[in-house]
Amino acid sequence: MTEPALYILLAPLAAFAVMIFFGKKLPRGGDWVSLFAIWSGLAVSLYLLAQVLFAYDPDFCETRSIEWLVWGDFRLAAGMLIDNMTVVMLVVVTLVSAVVHLYSVGYMRGDPRYTLFFAYLSFFSFSMLGLVLAENLILIYAFWELVGLSSYLLIGFWYEKDSAANAGKKAFITNRVGDAGMLIGILLVLSSLGTVSLHGIADGVAAGKLGGGLLTAVGICLFMGAVGKSAQFPLHVWLPDAMEGPTPVSALIHAATMVAAGVYLVARLFVILSFDASVVIAYVGGFTALFAATIAVAQNDIKRVLAYSTLSQLGYMVMALGAGAYTAGFFHLVTHAMFKACLFLGSGSVIHAMHHALQHTGSHADAQDLRNMGGLRRKMPLTFWTFLISTLALCGVPLMSGFLSKDSILAGTLAFASEHPAHWLLPVFGFAAAALTAFYMFRLVYLAFSGTFRMGADAERHLHESPSVMIVPLVILSTLCFFGFYTLPAFNPTTPEGGWFAHLLPTPARAYGVAHYAADLSHETVVPGEAFEQVAPHAEHSAHGSHAIHTIAMMISIFVAGLGILIASMGYYWNRISPALWQRRLGFVYRGMYRKWWIDEIYDVTVVWGTLGFTRVLTWFDLRVIDGLVDGSAWLTRQWSRLSGWFDLRGVDGFVNFTAWFVGIWGRFVRLFQGGQLQRYILYTLAGVGLVLILSVLQ
Amino acid sequence: MNSLLVYLTISIVLFVLGLLAMMTRKNAVSVLMGIELILNSAGLNFVAFSRFSTGNLNGQTAAVFVIIVAAAEAAVALAIFLNLYRLKATAEVDQADELRG
Numbered sequence: 041m042t043e044p045a046l047y048i049l050l051a052p053l054a055a056f057a058v059m060i061f062f063g064k065k066l067p068r069g070g071d072w073v074s075l076f077a078i079w080s081g082l083a084v085s086l087y088l089l090a091q092v093l094f095a096y097d098p099d100f101c102e103t104r105s106i107e108w109l110v111w112g113d114f115r116l117a118a119g120m121l122i123d124n125m126t127v128v129m130l131v132v133v134t135l136v137s138a139v140v141h142l143y144s145v146g147y148m149r150g151d152p153r154y155t156l157f158f159a160y161l162s163f164f165s166f167s168m169l170g171l172v173l174a175e176n177l178i179l180i181y182a183f184w185e186l187v188g189l190s191s192y193l194l195i196g197f198w199y200e201k202d203s204a205a206n207a208g209k210k211a212f213i214t215n216r217v218g219d220a221g222m223l224i225g226i227l228l229v230l231s232s233l234g235t236v237s238l239h240g241i242a243d244g245v246a247a248g249k250l251g252g253g254l255l256t257a258v259g260i261c262l263f264m265g266a267v268g269k270s271a272q273f274p275l276h277v278w279l280p281d282a283m284e285g286p287t288p289v290s291a292l293i294h295a296a297t298m299v300a301a302g303v304y305l306v307a308r309l310f311v312i313l314s315f316d317a318s319v320v321i322a323y324v325g326g327f328t329a330l331f332a333a334t335i336a337v338a339q340n341d342i343k344r345v346l347a348y349s350t351l352s353q354l355g356y357m358v359m360a361l362g363a364g365a366y367t368a369g370f371f372h373l374v375t376h377a378m379f380k381a382c383l384f385l386g387s388g389s390v391i392h393a394m395h396h397a398l399q400h401t402g403s404h405a406d407a408q409d410l411r412n413m414g415g416l417r418r419k420m421p422l423t424f425w426t427f428l429i430s431t432l433a434l435c436g437v438p439l440m441s442g443f444l445s446k447d448s449i450l451a452g453t454l455a456f457a458s459e460h461p462a463h464w465l466l467p468v469f470g471f472a473a474a475a476l477t478a479f480y481m482f483r484l485v486y487l488a489f490s491g492t493f494r495m496g497a498d499a500e501r502h503l504h505e506s507p508s509v510m511i512v513p514l515v516i517l518s519t520l521c522f523f524g525f526y527t528l529p530a531f532n533p534t535t536p537e538g539g540w541f542a543h544l545l546p547t548p549a550r551a552y553g554v555a556h557y558a559a560d561l562s563h564e565t566v567v568p569g570e571a572f573e574q575v576a577p578h579a580e581h582s583a584h585g586s587h588a589i590h591t592i593a594m595m596i597s598i599f600v601a602g603l604g605i606l607i608a609s610m611g612y613y614w615n616r617i618s619p620a621l622w623q624r625r626l627g628f629v630y631r632g633m634y635r636k637w638w639i640d641e642i643y644d645v646t647v648v649w650g651t652l653g654f655t656r657v658l659t660w661f662d663l664r665v666i667d668g669l670v671d672g673s674a675w676l677t678r679q680w681s682r683l684s685g686w687f688d689l690r691g692v693d694g695f696v697n698f699t700a701w702f703v704g705i706w707g708r709f710v711r712l713f714q715g716g717q718l719q720r721y722i723l724y725t726l727a728g729v730g731l732v733l734i735l736s737v738l739q
Numbered sequence: 740m741n742s743l744l745v746y747l748t749i750s751i752v753l754f755v756l757g758l759l760a761m762m763t764r765k766n767a768v769s770v771l772m773g774i775e776l777i778l779n780s781a782g783l784n785f786v787a788f789s790r791f792s793t794g795n796l797n798g799q800t801a802a803v804f805v806i807i808v809a810a811a812e813a814a815v816a817l818a819i820f821l822n823l824y825r826l827k828a829t830a831e832v833d834q835a836d837e838l839r840g
Contacts, residue, residue, distance in 0.1 A: 716839030718832060719762050726758070
C-alpha cells in the first residue's frame with residue numbers, strides 16, 4: 041500500500057513544481073494540472089480506503105522507510121506509516137482538498153495570481169499529506185512547518201491588503217510559539233529514548249524507559265505544537281485573522297485540514313499521554329470550546345463566526361482526546377472537516393454573490409457583514425440548502441454526522457467526569473458550548489438567508505446563485521454530512537458504535553500499560569499484577585456504564601441543541617426576543633464577547649508592547665552604551681593620533697630636519713676648503729703633515 | 740761627514756724645491772717639473788738607503804720603478820695639459836677649478 045500512498049503524496053508536489061515553472065504558459069493557467077493531481081490522489085485514497093474496509097482489521101499497519109540520516113548511533117529514517125488512521129486522514133485531506141480545488145476554479149476566476157493560487161494549494165496538499173504519512177516525529181515536524189509555510193503564503197495571498205499581510209505574519213509568529221514547545225518535546229523524546237519514530241516511542245514508553253513527570257512534560261510540550269496549529273486557547277488569536285485569506289483557503293486550511301493537524305498529532309501521541317498531560321489537554325480543549333463559542337455569538341462577519349466556530353469544534357476534539365475518548369475525538373475531526381468545509385465554501389458563495397451585487401450598485405458596504413445580508417434563500421437556494429444541512433450537522437441535530445461525533449465526545453467527557461468527579465467542569469464546558477453552537481449557527485443562518493435583503497432592491501436584482509463549479513463541491517460536502525456514511529454497516533443513527541469507523545479506529549491501549557494508567561487514575565501505587573485483575577472487571581463495568589452515560593449524554597445534547605436553535609429562532613426569526621435589548625442587558629458580557637474577550641488587546645499590551653518596550657531599552661542601550669563605547673574609543677584614538685602626529689611633526693621630523701640642517705651647515709663649512717685648485721690642496725696637505733709632525737714631536 | 744746624510748740632504752733640498760715649484764708655479768709644465776723633482780728626490784732616497792743599509796738591490800729596483808712611473812706620468816700629464824689648453828686656451832693650473840665644491 042505504500043506505492044499508492046507515495047503517489048498520493050508526490051502528485052501534488054509534481055503539480056506544484058509544474059505550476060510554479062510553467063503554469064502561466066499552460067492553457068487556463070494550468071489549473072487542470074493541480075486538479076488532476078488532487079483528484080487522482082482522491083481516487084487512490086478511496087482505493088486505499090476500500091482495501092482497509094475489506095481488510096476490516098483494527099490493527100492494520102504498514103510501514104516503509106529508508107535510512108535518511110546517520111549521526112553516530114542515532115539513525116533517522118524517512119518513512120511512511122500507514123494504518124487505518126492514516127488512510128482515513130488521506131481520504132479526508134484529499135477529498136476536502138479536491139472539492140476546494142474545484143471550487144477555487146470558480147471563486148478565484150479572474151484573479152491576477154490565479155496560477156500561483158493553485159500552485160500554493162498543491163503545495164499545501166503535499167505538505168498536509170506528508171504530515172499525515174510521516175512515520176517519525178522529526179519528519180512530522182518538517183511537514184508541520186511546511187504546512188505552516190503554505191498557510192502563511194495563502195493567508196497573505198492578497199498581500200496588497202495590509203490586513204492580509206499582517207494576518208499571515210500573525211499566524212506564522214503565533215504558530216512559532218507553539219512549535220518551539222513541540223521542538224522541545226521532540227528533543228526530550230530523542231534524548232530519553234533515542235528514537236523519534238512513533239512506534240519506537242510507544243515501545244520505549246511501554247518498556248518503561250520514559251515515564252513519570254518527564255512523560256507528562258513530553259506530552260505537554262508536544263501538545264503545545266498542537267495548541268499553536270489547532271488554534272487552542274491561548275494561541276488561538278491567529279485563526280480568526282487568517283480569514284483574510286481567500287475563502288477556499290479558509291475552508292481547506294483553516295477549517296478542515298491544517299488546523300486538524302494538531303488534533304491528529306495528539307491522536308497519534310494518545311498512547312503515550314500520561315494522565316496529568318491528558319487532563320491538561322482536556323481542560324485546554326474544553327475551555328477553548330466554550331470560550332470560542334461565546335465569541336462566535338457576537339460576531340457579525342460571516343467568516344469570523346465560522347472561524348470561532350472552528351476554534352470551538354477543535355476544542356471539542358482536543359477535549360475528547362484529553363478525556364480519553366479517542367475514537368470520538370478523531371471521528372469529530374472527520375465529520376467536522378466535511379461540514380465545516382461546506383460551511384466555509386457556502387459562505388464563500390454568499391460573499392461572492394454579495395460582492396458582485398454590491399459592486400454593481402457601487403456600494404462600499406462590507407460584503408462579509410451579516411447585517412448587510414438577509415433573504416438570500418430565495419436568490420441562492422442551493423447555497424442555502426447545503427449551508428443549512430451542514431449547519432444542522434454542526435449543531436448536532438439527530439441523523440446528521442455531527443450529532444454522532446459530538447454526541448460521542450460529550451458522552452466521553454461525561455464518562456470521564458463520572459469516573460473522576462473532580463473534573464465535572466469538562467462536560468459542562470461541552471454542553472454549554474453545544475448550546476451556544478446551535479444558537480450562533482442559527483443566528484447566522486437567519487441573518488443571512490431569511491427575512492429581506494438589507495442593501496436595497498437595486499443590489500438585490502444583481503444577486504444570483506454561484507456557478508455550478510462552486511455548487512458541486514457544496515453538494516458533495518453536504519451529502520457527506522448525513523450519518524449513514526459513517527455508521528455502515530450497523531446504520532445506527534444514534535451512535536457510531538457498530539460502524540466501520542468505530543471498528544477500525546478503536547481507542548488504543550496506553551503504551552505504558554494498564555497498570556500504570558490505573559495507578560495514575562487512582563493516584564496510588566498499585567502492584568502491576570494486581571492492577572490488571574482490578575482493572576479488567578472495572579472495564580467491563582464501565583462498558584455497561586458507558587451505555588447509560590451515552591443515553592444521558594444524547595438526551596442532554598439534543599436538549600441543549602434544541603434550546604439554542606429555539607432561542608435563535610425567537611430572536612432572529614419570530615422576533616419574539618429583541619437582540620438589541622439583550623445586548624444592552626448583558627452589558628459587559630456582550631462587550632466582552634463582541635471584543636473577543638480583549639485577548640488581542642491583552643496580547644497587544646503584554647506581548648507587543650512588552651517587546652516594543654524591550655526593543656526601546658535595547659535601542660537606548662545600543663545608542664548610549666554600545667555606541668558610546670565605540671565613539672569613546674574613536675575619540676581616544678583621535679586624541680592619541682593627534683598626540684603622535686604632533687610628536688611626528690615636532691619630534692621625529694624635527695630630528696630629521698635638524699640632522700639635515702646640521703649636515704648642510706657642516707657641508708657649507710667644509711665646502712670652503714674645496715677650492716678646486718690643486719696647489720691649494722697641496723698646501724693643505726703640507727699643513728696637515730706639519731701638524732702631524734708637530735703633534736708627534738710634542739708627544 | 741756621514742755620506743748618507745749628504746744624500747739625504749740633497750734629497751730634501753730636491754723635495755722642497757719640487758714642492759715649492761708645485762705650489763707656486765702657475766704654468767702647468769712648471770708644476771710637472773716640480774713633480775719630477777719630488778719623484779727624483781724619492782728615487783735618490785731609495786738608492787741611498789739601499790746603498791748604506793741593507794746591501795741588497797730592493798732600493799735600486801724601486802728607483803727604476805719610480806723612473807718608469809715618472810715617464811708614464813709625464814706622458815699622461817702632458818696629454819691632460821694639451822686637453823686643458825684646448826679647453827681653456829691657457830696652461831695655467833689655477834684656471835682649472837672645475838672640481839670646486
